[in-house]
Amino acid sequence: MRTYPPEPFRIKVVEPVKMTSQAEREEEIVRAGYNTFLIQSEQVYIDLLTDSGTTAMSDAQWGAMMMGDEAYAGSKNFYQLERAVQEVYGFKYVVPTHQGRGAENILSRIMIRPGDYVPGNMYFTTTRYHQEANGGKFVDVVIDEAHDSEYIHPFKGNIDLKKLEKLVDEVGAAKIPYICLATTVNLAGGQPVSMQNMREVKEFAVKHGLKIFQDATRCMENAYFIKKREAGYANKTIKEIVREMMSYADGCTMSGKKDCLVNIGGFLALNDHDLYVKACELVVVFEGMPSYGGMAGRDMAAMAQGIYEAIDYPYLEHRVEQVRYLGDRLAAAGVPIVLPVGGHAVYLDAKRFLPHLAQDTFPAQTLAAHLYVESGVRSMERGIISAGRDEEGKHRYPKLELVRLTIPRRVYTYAHMDVVADAVIALYAKRDTIRGLRFTYEAPSLRFFTARFELI
Ligand SMILES: *Cc1c(COP(=O)(O)O)cnc(C)c1O
Numbered sequence: 231m232r233t234y235p236p237e238p239f240r241i242k243v244v245e246p247v248k249m250t251s252q253a254e255r256e257e258e259i260v261r262a263g264y265n266t267f268l269i270q271s272e273q274v275y276i277d278l279l280t281d282s283g284t285t286a287m288s289d290a291q292w293g294a295m296m297m298g299d300e301a302y303a304g305s306k307n308f309y310q311l312e313r314a315v316q317e318v319y320g321f322k323y324v325v326p327t328h329q330g331r332g333a334e335n336i337l338s339r340i341m342i343r344p345g346d347y348v349p350g351n352m353y354f355t356t357t358r359y360h361q362e363a364n365g366g367k368f369v370d371v372v373i374d375e376a377h378d379s380e381y382i383h384p385f386k387g388n389i390d391l392k393k394l395e396k397l398v399d400e401v402g403a404a405k406i407p408y409i410c411l412a413t414t415v416n417l418a419g420g421q422p423v424s425m426q427n428m429r430e431v432k433e434f435a436v437k438h439g440l441k442i443f444q445d446a447t448r449c450m451e452n453a454y455f456i457k458k459r460e461a462g463y464a465n466k467t468i469k470e471i472v473r474e475m476m477s478y479a480d481g482c483t484m485s486g487k488k489d490c491l492v493n494i495g496g497f498l499a500l501n502d503h504d505l506y507v508k509a510c511e512l513v514v515v516f517e518g519m520p521s522y523g524g525m526a527g528r529d530m531a532a533m534a535q536g537i538y539e540a541i542d543y544p545y546l547e548h549r550v551e552q553v554r555y556l557g558d559r560l561a562a563a564g565v566p567i568v569l570p571v572g573g574h575a576v577y578l579d580a581k582r583f584l585p586h587l588a589q590d591t592f593p594a595q596t597l598a599a600h601l602y603v604e605s606g607v608r609s610m611e612r613g614i615i616s617a618g619r620d621e622e623g624k625h626r627y628p629k630l631e632l633v634r635l636t637i638p639r640r641v642y643t644y645a646h647m648d649v650v651a652d653a654v655i656a657l658y659a660k661r662d663t664i665r666g667l668r669f670t671y672e673a674p675s676l677r678f679f680t681a682r683f684e685l686i
Contacts, residue, residue: 238544263682275606283487284638298528307530321499323506328524330485333498341407350410385424387415413452420572422455432478446482451573491536559651591666605653
C-alpha cells in the first residue's frame with residue numbers, strides 16, 4: 231500500500247458549499263454554453279477549474295492583510311515582498327504586477343521585436359499571447375516525450391537541447407530575445423524540469439549569448455520533484471533548490487496566484503539594471519507605481535508571507551502528494567490519465583477517454599461538461615480549444631487533448647478527492663454515450679475563456 235501524508239494544518243474557517251441536483255446542473259451547463267468557465271461558482275460542488283488564486287490563505291497571511299500599508303508610493307509591504315523574492319528566488323530587482331500576465335506583458339514588450347523567435351518548453355496560453363502580440367513567434371522546444379501522455383519520464387518538462395540548437399542554427403541567436411523556461415510545464419501536465427537540464431540550457435545560453443527567463447509560476451512544485459527524483463538533491467532544502475534553479479536564469483515572471491499562495495498578485499524579477507529601468511517605465515503605464523504594480527499593500531503583504539510558506543516542506547509534500555492520490559485512484563481504475571502525475575493537477579486524456587470523438591468535435595471540452603453534470607465537479611479543457619487558431623485561421627491540433635482536474639492549495643481533503651475519483655470512474659463506465667460539441671460563439675483570441683457550444 232502506498233501512503234499519503236495527512237494534512238499539515240487544521241481548519242479554522244469553513245465555507246459551506248452547495249450540493250446541487252443533476253437536473254439543476256443540466257440546466258446550468260446549457261446556460262453556460264457547455265463551457266465550464268461560464269458556470270456560476272455557486273453551482274459547483276468541488277471546483278477543480280484551476281489552482282490559480284483559489285488557495286486558502288493561512289492565519290499568518292490573513293494577519294498580514296491587516297497590516298496593509300496602502301500608501302500610493304513606497305508601501306512597507308512592497309519592501310517586504312521585495313525582500314521575500316530576493317531571499318527565496320535570489321533575483322535583485324522586483325516589479326510587482328496585478329498577476330502573472332501583467333509581468334508577461336512587460337517582459338514581452340521589453341525583450342521581443344517583430345520577427346523574433348521565443349523558444350519555450352511548451353506554450354502557455356497567456357505567455358504565448360504576449361510573445362505573439364509583440365511580433366514574436368513561439369517555438370516549442372520541449373522533449374518529444376512531453377507530448378505523449380503515456381510515456382513515463384521523471385522530468386517530462388525538459389528542454390530538448392537539439393531542438394534549441396536547430397533553432398539557433400536556422401534563425402541565429404540575434405533573433406532569439408530569450409529562452410522561456412517554464413517550471414513546471416502546465417500544459418504538459420504539471421511536469422517538472424530537472425536541475426541538470428536547467429544547467430545544460432544555461433551553458434547553451436552562455437555559449438550563444440542568450441538570456442533565460444523562467445515562467446516560475448510553479449517552481450516550488452518543480453523543486454519538490456527535483457528533491458524526490460534527482461540524484462544529489464534529497465538532502466537539500468526546497469529553498470536551496472529554488473535558489474539554484476533561479477541561478478540559471480536572468481529573471482522570471484511569476485503568477486503569485488499559484489505557488490505564492492495568494493488570491494491575486496504577481497511579479498517580474500530581474501538581475502539586469504537596465505532591463506529593470508525599462509520594466510519600471512512600462513509598469514507605470516500598464517499596472518501602477520513600481521512599488522505596487524496593481525496590487526493593494528495588503529495583497530503584497532499576504533504574498534510576501536505566502537512565499538515563505540510555499541517553501542515549507544510539510545506543506546509542499548502534502549500538496550503534491552494529494553494530487554498524486556487522485557491520480558493513483560484514477561489510474562488504478564483504468565481511467566486514461568497523463569503519467570506521471572504532475573504537481574498541481576491530474577489530467578484526463580480525452581482522446582483515449584472518448585476515442586469515438588474526432589478532435590474537432592472537442593472531446594476534452596465535452597468531457598469537462600459531462601463531468602460537471604455527473605457530479606458537480608468543475609474541471610477545465612486543455613486541448614484544441616485552448617490551443618486556438620494559427621495565422622491562417624485554422625484550428626491548431628495539439629497532440630494532447632486533456633481535461634485538467636486542478637487541485638487548489640490547502641482547500642480540499644482526501645475525502646473530496648474520493649468524490650472526484652468516483653465521479654470520473656462512473657463517467658468512464660458510460661463513456662460511449664457522450665457526444666461531441668460545436669461552436670455557437672468563438673472569440674478571436676484566448677477563445678477558451680468565453681466560447682459557447684451546443685451538443686452535436
Ligand atoms: C497562470 C499561469 C500564467 C499566467 O498567470 P496569471 O496570474 O493567470 O495571469 C502563466 N504561466 C503559467 C504556467 C500559468 O500557469
